[in-house]
Amino acid sequence: MTDRSSAERADELVDAWDEMREYVDHEPRTYEGLVVECARELAADPRGPLAYSWTLGLVLALPYLATRKPEDGDVGAAFDAAQAVDRALRDAPCTHQGHPFQGDLEGELGNMADVLRELADDGRPWTDLRPRDAWLCPRNVAGHARVVMESLRPGSAGDVPPFLPFEDRYELEGLTAIMEGHPLARTFDVAWDLSFAASALQETADDELAGRVFVATAVAWYVEAEADDAAAQELVDELADAFERAIGLLDDGPCPHGAHPDLPGDTTEALWVGMHLASARGRAAYEKWPEPWAPPLDTALCPAFVAATARDSLTRLRNG
């Protein structure tokens, strides 16, 4: 392809990439094709003038790629292409103090397609707070390539800022939509999806326990408020069993905190806290980009606080 037609093709694809970001696993065959095309273009010319565009295409593919298996061809192709870009561009000369890839990926992913449209068209007003040339800087492109690598193979590019693993983001978005009363199309059975919170808590231990207690707590609040059929009773029993087991695992002795801040009272916010605390990468993101309504990490992880939360949830479920 000539540069011109390649540029037109990349522009054309922005809408498709943004749909892939939003719908995650609606059309896996289409998304696989989009990923393979990005990877092929990058592998052919990792230093090329459109490397920024194809690389951001892969960033927008990360929610979808997290639903694939590591051995799937498109995952491997995306990783190899991102690695080629990183190697080609990471040491390019640059005078910027910082680069957009260092921002909060969770908050930025939804705006990335707009940035791409503005980058591709000088005629559009520039609306991002960071300068356009920092987005186009080869080191930024290499940074976004490392974000792709780190998401696909955690530990492969540990210098990028932490972000919630996309598998957890998938679960968070699905449960949030249920709790907001508008389940996503991928939710076939609400009770079934909610029951994963109980089974995940039932299977977890150690560092992930606090997060899973809070996720299950948010689900228990939701069930208490919204559900009143036979399927809900089964879910209540599963949740109660999981909380009982969790309480048994927690060292509930005295702790150094004078008091513990509450979980946010809003169900979806409590869920957000829990999903972030359920993985090391999520906890790192939680600490780096604190939300004003979320309790500080050290007290949120305190076993005495986690045990008290689990006991409160258990009592409410049993008395419901």
Ligand SMILES: [Zn+2]
């Ligand atoms: Zn730079």
Ligand SMILES: [Zn+2]
């Ligand atoms: Zn404490």
